[in-house]
Amino acid sequence: MYIVMGIVEAVMIKGVAARRLYEEARKRGMGLEEYVLELVVRDLDPKGRAGEYIKVAQELLEEAGEELKRGNNRQAAEKIWGAAALAVKAFAFWREGKRLASHGELWEYSLIVARELGGWVRESWFAAVSMHTCFYEGWCRKEHIEEALKAVRKLVERVAGELK
Secondary structure, three states: OEEEOOEEEOOOOOHHHHHHHHHHHHHOOOOHHHHHHHHHHOOOOHHHHHHHHHHHHHHHHHHHHHHHHOOOHHHHHHHHHHHHHHHHHHHHHHHHOOOOOOHHHHHHHHHHHHHHHOOHHHHHHHHHHHHHHHHHHOOOOHHHHHHHHHHHHHHHHHHHHHHO
16 A cells, blocks of 8 residues: 555555565565565665665554554564664665665674664664564564564664654
């Protein structure tokens, strides 16, 4: 779902195209929203990409809160993970014009973000990674997700502040 000029739009992609998008996203360790965003912003300059990434990260956190209210823990968890990954990617684009393309690069760059913004970033990152695991394994409880949501929200908002 997206909003254009105040109008909420939904796009339904079915069949082969939907399967292909999903498979490509998973192959890259991304959520579907993150992968589609990657396709949409690939021609923007690094600062423009950073701005778009952080906007989507903020939207994902809002959606995570909604999913949590509905009791959909796994979807909430995956959206929290996606928001954190996009925040780190946004910081890398904003700071160095660097594209992060793997989980390994995200882990490495999370340390750079922590050095620049503070050690608390590592805790936010660990919370986000645990949410990624929660999506696949389903072990976490509502309380885990609520705490991770707070930690990742702090990360996303701090990175958004840096981009301004």
